[in-house]
Amino acid sequence: MSIELDLRLAGEGTRFRIFPQPRFLKKADGSGPLFPEPEVVVVNVEPSAMRPGPGDDRMFVVDAVGKLPYKDFFRPPWRGQARPPVRPGPDGHFDHLDPATRDFSAATMYATVRRVLDIWEDYFGRTIQWHFESDFDRLELIPLIEWDNAQSGYGFLEFGFGRTPKKTIDHSRPYCENFDVLAHELGHSIIFAEVGVPASPLDPAIDYGGMHESAGDLVAIVASLHFHSLVDYLLDSTRGNLLTINGLDRVGELSDSSEIRTVFNNQRMSEVGTEPHDRSLPLTGAIFDTMVEVFQQDLVAKKLISEELRERSTHLPGSAIDLKEIEAEFTAAYTGNEAAFKESLLVARDYLGRLLAITWSNLSPDFLTYHGILRALLRADRELTGGANAAIIRSCFAWREIAPVPTSLLVRNHTVASCGLDAAAYHPAAPADPAIDPQQIPAPRPERGNFISPRMI
Known part of the structure; x- marks a missing residue:
């Protein structure tokens, strides 16, 4: 709301x-x-x-x-x-x-x-x-x-x-x-x-099931962030540092294996199976991470934290020393600026709510994939912000290993030959006109193997 x-x-x-x-x-x-x-x-x-x-x-x-x-x-x-x-x-x-x-x-x-x-x-x-x-x-x-x-x-x-x-x-x-x-x-x-339900009996609906459980968790967490007492507790406990391991542990104390715990997870697609609750975790995590990144981006814009601190907290350095330094810097930034931190979190909350509403309104349930949800989120962000948060969304989903499956037609290479086209047809023999120098006829262009450049994620 x-x-x-x-x-x-x-x-x-x-x-x-x-x-x-x-x-x-x-x-x-x-x-x-x-x-x-x-x-x-x-x-x-x-x-x-x-x-x-x-x-x-x-x-x-x-x-x-x-x-x-x-x-x-x-x-x-x-x-x-x-x-x-x-x-x-x-x-x-x-x-x-x-x-x-x-x-x-x-x-x-x-x-x-x-x-x-x-x-x-x-x-x-x-x-x-x-x-x-x-x-x-x-x-x-x-x-x-x-x-x-x-x-x-x-x-x-x-x-x-x-x-x-x-x-x-x-x-x-x-x-x-x-x-x-x-x-x-x-x-x-x-x-x-x-969104509706899949219509085809041939649709295994694996990602559809994961999306359903993820959506239930996200509806709950966005709604729970409308309690001022909960938001205050969350920020006071983490000092706005919502992406570090310490923050995960502290927020996990809020609920007994309910939705607040599941949005704070480190699961990737290679670590989950097909059971809907299990499969929902990377998608929920990617979308919640997007909200937190937008929140921290706003803190940087308001000069409440530095871009360098944001980068370090996002990428989770491995040493305990780094984590303690990050925690100390967030504590210093948060102290005296509690109202401003809260305002930024509520703005990010409402951005995520609108982003999800537009996304869900435009999803087809038939043969749904997480990659299709990612593309729908990017389209929704273009509608809301002109694409200002596209890089954040892409990076959050990449970290969770959400991408087209290797067998997807989206990533299949297409050559001219595989498309049934004859490269020689674009370079006919030189005309018989003696006024045309054969040396001036352009050489055949090299064949391009990919119409869609693959990215390793």
Whole structure:
């Protein structure tokens, strides 16, 4: 969501409170909760348009009683018994709810999904129509079923609870309060709506599957960067040095194997297989690296860090001494300039959101490849910036080894002969006119082996 829209919603939307990350996460020293209090967020629905549930014209919560998880022959809408819908306070808002209550959990699920949808509709610049619109007009949200799992499906999201070490249901960890998980699942719905699904049974959809999981992670991380408390923690922990190993370790503490951890990874294509979650890591890393590079580029432009420091932090020198020097220099640059660093990160966040929205809007799901996504990102950057960040995108994807596969027609050499053309046809014999000197007839041009010059990445 653009910074401008967020400011406007503060006076027009409906208020809720949600935790930026699960409330069970502890500080690094174990002294207490990492985020002890929920943060106020505002959704793009006026209080007068809110419905009990909570709900609106796009989605609604139903707190089902005695429900089993939906399966292939058991789908929405839920027609069984449900608890009374959550209602707003006297002022029309929901930020009065006690975090210790079931009503808070139900309202949090609605607020999270609605907030994430608002953010991405702003980046797309239009309404995202549900992929299930032929059957349902609203997304059904079921917050707390007695189940140690969660799932998204055709027209619904239903969440249970985490598991204890003994594999039983842990009622202290409701999935409906986990912002990352909810945002990730909504990310799948956005891709189904905007990209679609492969049409050919001959399409193995290997990169399509990886793209789907990557998109879910990226939808979650961009949305989570709209929490001021999380952004402040991220920058205070890393001093803006988001690409060093120290930064990876510190940010990894933020989540228990959720999306914030997966965007900070060093995986390359040669190190992953075909399983969608595994394969998503290089693509997610390349795109997130692009945002960080744009962030640091803005710091250089504002003379907050030097180009030389940016280069050293990007290429990750191998010695511990170098890393400590980089950390010390970022600390010196960040101290006293915290607001400016935050502004640069939020600008980079919004650039990435718009870049992805344009890219996803123009992808075909059929025989999708990561190289095709790279080219779509470059086209999107030309639309947004005139190609100002093309070099950054190329370098981030090159490091991740994302390139055309060796068998791709894009990198096949084409000679004149392989194209069925006769080189001699371009150099006919000298005419019989005695006025023409045969020595003046140009020699045949040397054959060019490549129409597309190959690059080793």
